[in-house]
Amino acid sequence: MEQNCLENLDRATVLKVGKVKNKTLLDIGIGDLAVIAARDFNCNVTCIDILVEALEEAKEKAKEKAKQEGLAKKIRFEKEDTTNLSYEVSREKIIIAEFNEFGFPHSEDEYRRVNLDWVEKKLKSLGKIDKYCYKNMNFYICFKQT
Numbered sequence: 001m002e003q004n005c006l007e008n009l010d011r012a013t014v015l016k017v018g019k020v021k022n023k024t025l026l027d028i029g030i031g032d033l034a035v036i037a038a039r040d041f042n043c044n045v046t047c048i049d050i051l052v053e054a055l056e057e058a059k060e061k062a063k064e065k066a067k068q069e070g071l072a073k074k075i076r077f078e079k080e081d082t083t084n085l086s087y088e089v090s091r092e093k094i095i096i097a098e099f100n101e102f103g104f105p106h107s108e109d110e111y112r113r114v115n116l117d118w119v120e121k122k123l124k125s126l127g128k129i130d131k132y133c134y135k136n137m138n139f140y141i142c143f144k145q146t
Contacts, residue, residue: 009097009134011036015043017132018095018141026089028082030058035065038074048080055079090144094123097139 006013011033020041027034027047037043047062049055059077066072080086098114116138123129123142130141 003131003133006132006134009132009137009139012040014095014097014139015041017139018093020095023092030054030062030077032062034062034075035069035071038066038071039069043074045075047075047077048082048085050079050081052079093144094126094142095139096123096142097137099136100133100138 006017011031015033015037020037020043022042023044025034025037025043025045027037027045028049030047030049034045034047037045047055047058049058055077062075062077063072066075096119098116098119100116119140120129120131123140126142127145128143130143132139132141
């Protein structure tokens with residue numbers, strides 16, 4: 001596994017390093033990534049979340065921004081459980097960005113931390129991995145074996 005250290009890490013950097021230009025993306029968890037991917041990288045994005053309230057709130061916020069920027073047809077929203085998706089996730093690569101132990105912003109009572117060792121092990125079983133580190137976040141690109 002190749003490990004790289006980045007000076008700056010934001011959504012645009014993750015998308016740039018992940019070479020997603022003109023791709024179809026699945027954005028798990030709702031955030032600003034969909035608009036950045038559609039606008040700056042010409043991606044079609046499906047945003048999923050299991051929480052209906054979060055999905056509806058984010059959908060309205062992102063819809064308005066996407067509409068203002070002419071991206072409404074490039075972004076769609078679906079209620080899905082990430083642990084039991086109704087479709088295959090990726091043919092080419094998987095990109096995961098996750099807070100590490102120094103950057104985890106939630107209390108233990110509210111959310112369970114993602115075990116990054118488990119993530120790495122699982123991704124290794126799928127293909128070659130490049131790992132990127134930043135102060136409070138790690139991200140991984142797994143190039144799936146064909």
